[in-house]
Amino acid sequence: MKLIQINIVALACLSAVSAFISExxxxxxxxxxxxxxxxxxxxxxxxxxxxxxxxxxxxxxxxxxxxxxxxxxxxxxxxxxxxxxxxxxxxxxxxxxxxxxxxxxxxxxxxxxxxxxxxxxxxxxxxxxxxxxxxxxxxxxxxxxxxxxxxxxxxxxxxxxxxxxxxxxxxxxxxxxxxxxxxxxxxxxxxxxxxxxxxxxxxYLPSLQEQNPAINADETFQTIIMSFMAGDTPF
Missing domain, CATH: 1.10.238 (Recoverin; domain 1)
Structure with a gap:
């Protein structure tokens, strides 16, 4: 229990320090x-x-x-x-x-x-x-x-x-x-x-190609990027 408390305090301190680091x-x-x-x-x-x-x-x-x-x-x-x-x-x-x-x-x-x-x-x-x-x-x-x-x-x-x-x-x-x-x-x-x-x-591509060997790497990458931009992605 004490170890958990120490970790929580440490995380709180790190969060406080991070506030002083410029973006x-x-x-x-x-x-x-x-x-x-x-x-x-x-x-x-x-x-x-x-x-x-x-x-x-x-x-x-x-x-x-x-x-x-x-x-x-x-x-x-x-x-x-x-x-x-x-x-x-x-x-x-x-x-x-x-x-x-x-x-x-x-x-x-x-x-x-x-x-x-x-x-x-x-x-x-x-x-x-x-x-x-x-x-x-x-x-x-x-x-x-x-x-x-x-x-x-x-x-x-x-x-x-x-x-x-x-x-x-x-x-x-x-x-x-x-x-x-x-x-x-x-x-x-x-x-x-x-x-x-x-x-x-x-x-990621190797596992996708296992499911579909004909998958196009560039098209798939662009699809994933566009899905992130649209806010519609399973990842």
């Missing part, structure tokens, strides 16, 4: 664990090492400053919709706006430097889809996962290139930054879907 951190941790499980810890460790090396080459890039500046940037550009937002914008002086714009431009330029060092972008800041696909192929991933990611690169690159110049070249951002942002947001979602599909193939 973005939890999401970041969950994504990291998902990537380690999907691609392999050694693969992800090597990739993170390349990122750190690229950041070190592009000295001055500060992730904390990036987060703060982007928050200010969105407070400036998302004008309208509420009095609070308008008052936030009006609290900036002309000099503050100029200084913030300069810092954002510098941050984006350094981010562009990191992408070039990783060969994810070319000299003109355009997404280098070919080099990204070569990098994926070098990871030694399972064939199906590799194919899903390769297809995602093409799809996300097509999506990013569909954006008009008027949407992607707005100051204080550098040329092509809007396309870069669109591409990597798209690819982030595609990676999650590819890992979910891998889990489906490894964990």
């Amino acid at each position: 973005p951190y939890i999401t970041k941790f969950a994504k990291r664990k998902m990537a380690d499980g999907c691609f392999g810890e050694s693969v992800m460790a090597a990739f993170r090492g390349k990122i750190l090396a690229a950041i070190d080459t592009c000295k001055g890039y500060d992730p904390v400053m990036q987060s703060e500046l982007l928050a200010q940037y969105y407070a400036i550009v998302r004008i309208g919709g509420s009095r609070r937002k308008r008052s936030t914008v009006s609290s900036f002086s002309s000099q503050q706006l100029q200084d913030t714009g300069s810092k954002i431009s510098e941050m984006i330029e350094r981010l562009g430097c990191v992408l070039k060092e990783l060969k994810f972008a070319d000299a003109q800041n355009r997404i280098d889809a070919f080099s990204i696909k070569v990098a994926i192929a070098s990871l030694g991933l399972p064939k199906s996962l590799d194919e899903d990611l390769q297809e995602a690169v093409d799809q996300c690159n097509d999506l990013a290139n569909c954006l008009p110049n008027s949407m992607v070249d707005k100051p204080p951002s550098t040329p092509e930054f809007g396309r870069q942002k669109a591409f990597f947001e798209c690819f982030e979602r595609a990676k999650v879907e590819s890992c979910m599909k891998k889990e489906f193939r490894d964990g």
